[in-house]
Amino acid sequence: MSAVAEGGLTLQPTPLPFDLAGFEVLIGPERTARLHTAAAALRESLGGGTLWHVNSTGAGGGVAEMLHTLLPLYRRLGMRARWAVVGGDTGFFTLAKRLGLALYGSTGDGGQLGPTERDAYLAALGGPGERLASLVRPGDVVLLHDHQTAGLVPRLARRGVRVYWRCHVGVDRPTEVSDRAWNLLAPLLDGAHGTLFSVPWHIPDRLRNGRAAVLAPFIAPFSAKNRPLDQATVRRALVRCGLRPDDGTPAGPNGGGPPVQVTGEAPPDPEEPLIAQVSRWDRLKDMHGVLAAVTDHVPDGHLALVGPDPLGVPDDTEQALWFERCRTAWLRLPPAQRRRVTLVCLPMDDLVDNALLVNSIQRASTVVLQKSLAEGFGLTVTEAMWKARTVVAAGVGGIRAQVTHGRTGLLVDDPHDLPGFAELVISALHGGMDIDTLGERARQRVRADFLPDTEIHTMARLLTGGVHE
Incomplete structure (x- = not known):
């Protein structure tokens, strides 16, 4: 199946199957039992709804790599899951790059991150946001990844879906530059049900409000990148x-x-x-x-x-x-x-x-x-x-x-x-x-x-209200 693009949003095809049986052998029976318990809780929380993941690329970078594993794993565990990629022109991605570097505390290309840039960023997400809002249904959960997608939160929240935002970047000590980035992003996250960060010291003070959680990324042990080779x-x-x-x-x-x-x-x-x-x-x-x-x-x-x-x-x-x-x-x-x-x-x-x-x-x-x-x-x-x-x-x-x-x-x-x-x-x-x-x-x-079952455990606790910092 090929990716389907419409309205600045690309629906990714189903990735390759996940070898659940092999993974269960790797992690052992006790950890397998905990995985299936968490999956059952996650299915109950979704209640038949779809778990959406949204990022800005289908290839290249750690988020895309994880999603190539997560989508088939969710499905093997009996959940409906879909993956969408937001598109944009060079101007959007240049601005998004500046924003991402600022979250790391870097001045990047030296450009501004003020009201004009915020408006341009939100305007660029208008088409993808409309398309995504037309696809999600009540009961769905949407997990948005990184600064390229944060501007979708208000539109999705108005649709009545549960929306979470996950930040894979951050700065160890806040700087004037990172503060400018958060000044743009933080107000957009008010409608999110929660936020996730890779490590606790990347959570900015303004988001330490009881709705932030920590979830470390993982690798797929049997993927082409990690399996044994002769x-x-x-x-x-x-x-x-x-x-x-x-x-x-x-x-x-x-x-x-x-x-x-x-x-x-x-x-x-x-x-x-x-x-x-x-x-x-x-x-x-x-x-x-x-x-x-x-x-x-x-x-x-x-x-x-x-x-x-x-x-x-x-x-x-x-x-x-x-x-x-x-x-x-x-x-x-x-x-x-x-x-x-x-x-x-x-x-x-x-x-x-x-x-x-x-x-x-x-x-x-x-x-x-x-x-x-x-x-x-x-x-x-x-x-x-x-x-x-x-x-x-x-x-x-x-x-x-x-x-x-x-x-x-x-x-x-x-x-x-x-x-x-x-x-x-x-x-x-x-x-x-x-x-x-x-x-x-x-x-x-x-x-x-740092294996994929950690993601299932944390998402189950997140959606049942038991994992916030």
Whole structure:
């Protein structure tokens, strides 16, 4: 089934089925029983209504990835669920990007977030809002994701449906910039039945009103991005990404596919440790800062900076800018340093293929990095932890809730401390700690706290009034 677009709103097709039986084996009988109890409570609360999820893209980014798992899981558990994506022109997404960066405390493009911008934002959501309001029915529940959709709350509330807003971004300490963003958004949320945040310290004071809840994002353990892969599959993927020399081995299931845009001198030697960061090309993911930290301060290892095709994520208008900044910085490196870095842009037109490439790169990496300047919740961190990789990250945002320094990964307190960050990478590469134990603890942390059943439990409590902070 294809996506259906009308009135600035796209109804997403049913994602691939969820392997509930396999998941129940993974989590065990006691946790399975709790999952089905929560699902029964959720079905009763919905009373036959539909649970809608609404975001701004069907591909690219953590929200879309989670929804590709959640929709089939809801249906396997006996609930009606649908997924809609709001559209917009370049002006809308430029404004939404500015708003999202401001929620992180970043000035972004330096533009305003005043009454004029609020009116333009709401006007752009007029068409999608009308279309969505015509589709929902009394008894439905609508969960809106992130700043791109907050302006839909008033219209939906007037329809008499239960509407919740979920924020996947945030700033650890409020700033003047983040306050401007909340000045625009907070009044729009008055009609919401509740709000959800990934970590408690991202809830602004003005929303600590008894209607805010905490719900950490999750990964799907059997998805193409996280399932086990054999070594031949991993190697073929690395060849496609310019991270292993091509030995002429015939292409298998993951040896062909859309072309991968590779910027590099030559594939690294297979014996050379691979250091990778997988992120959007985004100012706050700080790919160019990672490039500087590794090339200036880490004497060995090959760095792979891996992101999507800069033109492949329609709701992010700055990808091409930040990729080009990384490419320019790479070109300016001395030749010996330039040979140690590969920039990889993954195609977005086949999401399963994209996920298998990410999976392969993470599994092949000795160290997985996430040196974000700010972070809502780092799903790439959780993915690497699930694969028992050593994670070296900045202790910002939700990463502080995911990684315990020295136990499930390594954290640098200040993401701008490039020598300190590099020191942790060197320690992981050269035996400064037992990385096998670190990796296994990381995997068990994900199994305990960051799998899809946590979402069902929290939503059941939320809709029955028992989870607010």
